[in-house]
Amino acid sequence: MTYPATYRYTREHEWIELDGATGKVGITDYAQNSLGDIVFVEAPKVGATVEKGKVFGSVESVKAVSDLYSPVTGTVTEVNEELATAPEKINTDAHASWIMKVELKDPAEAQALLSAEDYEKFIAEETGH
Amino acid sequence: MRYLPKSPAEREAMLAEIGVSGINDLFSSVPEEYRLTHDLAIPRQMGESEIVDYFKQAAAHNANGYSSFLGAGAYRHYRPVIIDSLVQRGEFLTSYTPYQAEITQGTLQAIFEFQTMICELTGMDIANASMYDGSTGAAEAVMMAVRITGRGDVLVARTVHPEYREVMQTYAQHQGHVAHELAYGEDGRVDLKALDQSLTENTACVLVQSPNFFGLIEDIPAIADIVHKKGALLIVSIAEAVSLGIVRPPVEADIVSLEAQSFGVALSYGGPYCGVIAAKEKYLRQMPGRLVGETKDKHGRRGFVLTLSTREQHIRREKATSNICTNQALVALMTTIFLTVYGKEGIKELAQQNLAKAHYAVGALSRHGKLLFAGTPRFHEFVLETDEAPEQLNARLLDHKIIGGLSLARWYPELGNATLWCATELTTREQIDQAAAILAEAPVAAAVR
Amino acid sequence: MATIAEPISEKAFTGTPRKVTAHITQNEALMFEKSSPGKKGYKLPPLDVPEVDAQALLGSAARESTGALPELSEIEIIRHFTRLSTWNYAIDLGMYPLGSCTMKYNPRVNEYVSRLEGIAEAHPYQPESLSQGALQVIKSLQECLLEITGMDAITLQPAAGAHGEFTGILLVRAYHQSRGNPRKTIIIPDSAHGTNPATAAICGYQVVNLKSNAQGGIDVAALEALVNEDTAALMLTNPSTIGVFEHQIHKIADVLHARGALLYMDGANMNALVGKTRPGDFGVDVMHLNLHKTFSTPHGGGGPGSGPVACKKILEPFLPTPVVAESSDGTLHFNYNRPQSVGRVRMFYGNFGMFVRALAYILANGPDGLRQTTEDAVLNANYIRAKLEDLYELPYKTPSMHEVVFSDRRQVRNGIKTGDLAKRLIDYGFHPYTTSFPLIVPGALMIEPTESESREELDLFIDAMRQIAREAEENPQLILDAPHSTRISRLDETGAARKPILRWKPNTE
16 A cells, blocks of 8 residues: 555554645554454544644444544544445545545644655554564 | 362362362462451351242242332333243343354344334334433433533433432532433423523433323423423433333433333332433434344344444443443343233233223322322322321221332422322222222321321 | 364364254244234233223323334244244353353242242332341341451442442542542553443543553552552452452552552452452452352343442441441331432342342352352363463463463464454354453453353363364364354444444335
């Protein structure tokens, strides 16, 4: 799986794709793979504020729940309604299945996150290969 | 000891195979100063016949051969014989929680059937696999509403069973939500004006009971209108499940918390009973307790599994929707069998008989006392106010082996000499007539308050 | 033992279950699918009072239809539920090695006495003068449980183990509150059952995790560093969830007590202690019991349970209302005047029917029987350990009490996880052991045989586990596809969770 070079990543396995001052946030292919079949996505409400490094929602597989950590601080402008009825989209294409759109408080904040290359290096270490 | 399947020689042989010289070697990790060196001071080992005698004697010291007019959250209905013969099958009685679906399809299918019947009866979309009882169910329903709305205030009608309210209060005090009591009006039901005035932007939910503690049927559509206007949720608690055979289900509610004891569960001095929470589908993710769902195996055969278990404590730990772990599976099975026996027509006929008996009892007893909330529709319980004090009245009835109505003084002192009476299909005309005759004999002196 | 007579053919090894042979079970549809209008399973006696018009009495509150309830005759109902029952595994069929669940024999005399008329038909509000038998049962059971635990006071009100935990932590909170400060945190070891942190959270406490030491027990030094003025209590399971007795238990209690914190014990594993040692003697302040584990009341497919809470004198004022008390004339009554009580946790007095069963169990055992029971439970676990530790990894070598925890480390090399091994056990005629718990053992196999197993049954289990270990080496796919002998194979749990179908509907199917 290739990790889009235009995205930024967190060590908690979220990605963000920036478009000016807003960004789409999802979980990485590595994350969906280790979770297994995803059955439910708990997204925040539109208008909610999210904080960098803090929990904004969760994804559930049959036997596990994983918290989602926001890569940036900002306000939720949109959530991907499609995932409410078809959470399996994350399994089939994690990098196209965004969970929420965030308007960043500080657009420069995302620059501090991992690049695709650094993230791949990070997961290689984490899995011990 | 007759439950232990080993001979002394087998124990010795097993110890030898483990490689220890005596059983106490296996307890070596218990520090010596804490090892018990004497027998526990409990009764000696008894033979089976002695155990039976012991409990027969205990049973003999309880009310036997009395006719009873008690209800108030625990109802005496006939229990079809097949309930006990079926639930005592070892495969139901001695089975574990059905986590291993391949070898617990029996329990799972029965729970699925239970969930379906509860939905049909309550008018809700979904129902869980059962809760401890009606009181903890109501408390959990309130916590559920607080989670859904994110609001902190709870309004509880004073006509909800007083012990349910106490339990709810115990849960609420550490959850950070505040419960306010909602007065009842002249007609013994939720005062709609007071309700409207008490609702605020921070009201998470309103908890009412119908039929309420006085046996009266609340005006659920009107209450729902008022509650929903303020964006709060309506929780309807039902303590007498048989009422659902004849009383319109609370379809306007968001959550229904039902105590299903009336469906074939023994009174058993207060438990075990069978709570259950039913709700609108959109609240599924906030529902506490277990849920059984239908699915297929790899050959396409229909089967049932415990599902959505990620809401539960063994996965969420401190973030779980509730800390409950067991439910009341075997009691839920009793209610499932009961409902299958009575079925679509029987449950109606049964409820109809209860209504008729209570109506007759109201007529007979209210000639010798004042029927409170007389104009309000009721199911099979009613409040009688007498000149005579309840203790005195009940003492006279007990002399004739009749347990009369429950004194309400403990919870509703404002009602004076009020007693709560209940008649079910098991109450006979003769018993009612006899109670009425004894009421009529009230000593004249006692009539002066 | 466990030597396999059959020669290994060129075909990969498949085991030969000794305990079971496949047999036919009946198919059975949902009751709703069998219903047809006009069938009846009931007959009510004729009304002896005048009929009433429901519409007239209830007005708009009258119900029109009772929906899709089934209509079936009695024989169909009997067959329906009897057929369903044959699809279940049960203690009555064989061993249930579920760790931390204590699946022991459920004596039938318990069922009999709980259904005696004066007991089963006792109304919770019948006058106390006519409830002396019921009150005596409550009092006698309380006295026995206090003697068994070495505690001072008890409530039987909680309806289950988790409910008991909730009650116990409420006592802790009320105690600290009475001294001016409820405190903020509860320390919970990482080996604990998931209900512990859920309970702490519901009682308004923050959870502080305590990492286990290399032996899987409490790291006393780490505990000492964690306990402070904010600590309300430590929730401890003893023996721990890996079946090991905390031999430093007195030090643990001392560390807590020195800082005013309390020691809570989860009584899930009391089956290892009864008659041999008492929590009240080794420093526990408050604990819950599970009558459905240690005291033989039936699990019933997931309840009802009962979770009494026993405590030391300092916590007694806070017990739930009401408590049983003795009047000067020797009769018993409920005392509702308890100003410091945490309140009620359940209506009425708890799951009384379970009290009757637990007391019958205690009477059937007596002090000698209870002690022998505990010894046999520990003997059985150690026997299994001795017979399987050459094939299954034993992550903690500390002495086992009533349960033994292996890990799937060796089998994982062939792609077989604990859950797969457990499913294969079904084909050998056993209920699976507890998988993936406790969390401190990756790939845990948690086995608790209880005292109820004969040597023959244990040997069959050991034989099954040994054959499965061999299959994992020689034919892993066989295990991955297990079970093979059940009515249905592994179910699509993902589909069930994604599109939940939680009830039957008239128009589907």
